[in-house]
Amino acid sequence: xxxxxxxxxxxxxxxxxxxxxxxxxEFTVKxxxxxxxxxxxxxxxxxxxxxxxxxxxxxxxxxxxxxxxELIKRTEIVRIKAFTNKLEEVFSCExxxxxxIDPGYIAQEHLILATGKGYSHRPYIGSGVYADLTLIYKDxxxxxxxxxxxxYGNLEMRALFKDLRKLYVKQLQKxxxx
Numbered sequence: 001x002x003x004x005x006x007x008x009x010x011x012x013x014x015x016x017x018x019x020x021x022x023x024x025x026e027f028t029v030k031x032x033x034x035x036x037x038x039x040x041x042x043x044x045x046x047x048x049x050x051x052x053x054x055x056x057x058x059x060x061x062x063x064x065x066x067x068x069x070e071l072i073k074r075t076e077i078v079r080i081k082a083f084t085n086k087l088e089e090v091f092s093c094e095x096x097x098x099x100x101i102d103p104g105y106i107a108q109e110h111l112i113l114a115t116g117k118g119y120s121h122r123p124y125i126g127s128g129v130y131a132d133l134t135l136i137y138k139d140x141x142x143x144x145x146x147x148x149x150x151x152y153g154n155l156e157m158r159a160l161f162k163d164l165r166k167l168y169v170k171q172l173q174k175x176x177x178x
Contacts, residue, residue: 008108009071009175011168012080013040015102015113015152016064017047019057022098024064027091031066034083040067040164049151056096063151067106067164071171074112077105078129081114104134106168111135111142111152111161121147135161 012035018024032038047053047061054061072080084101091099104113113132115122122130134152135142142161144153151157 007074008172010074010105010107011164011171012068012070012072012077012103012105013164014066014084015104016066017053017057017061017100017102018064019098020060020062022091027087027099028066030087030090035068035070035080037069038066039069040065040167042066042160047151049149049154053100057098057100065160065164067167071168071175072105074105074107075125077103077112077114077131078126081116081129082127085116104132106161106165108165108169108172109137111137113152119147121145137165 014031028038028041042065045063047063080103084103088097088099088101091097102113102115104111111134113134114125115130115132116128118124118130119132122132125131132147133145134148135144135158137143142158142165144158
């Protein structure tokens with residue numbers, strides 16, 4: 001019989017897609033008020049992997065990744081997804097989003113995105129939220145899956161997540177020795 005144990009905490013991140021004119025400074029303040037200190041803020045990356053957001057958000061979109069200092073319990077992603085959905089509404093203009101927020105977490109074994117859309121690879125985790133298994137960590141690298149979004153599956157993004165995973169593992173080890 002397996003033992004039922006609480007899994008290790010995980011590293012919260014936000015994948016952002018936004019208009020260049022978005023008020024990212026005010027947005028970042030709102031995130032930190034709710035979720036704590038940001039400990040990684042990537043450079044802006046041109047978002048050109050899909051035209052999915054163009055109709056709603058316009059042309060020339062940018063992508064950015066943020067991580068947060070405090071590790072979270074995996075179940076907290078449900079509350080965080082509800083919060084980020086409300087935050088998208090706050091920063092909307094005339095009913096259209098200016099910022100798309102994809103909350104997720106880095107665990108030692110995989111990378112999960114939280115979504116409101118169910119699918120075969122997205123188990124339901126509560127309150128309208130599904131867990132999207134986006135990348136798996138195997139043989140010392142992140143591997144994409146057949147459903148992984150193109151930008152999350154590209155080599156640069158997977159290398160960035162691998163670096164963030166290393167920092168997370170060090171943080172996890174440090175916290176377990178406190």
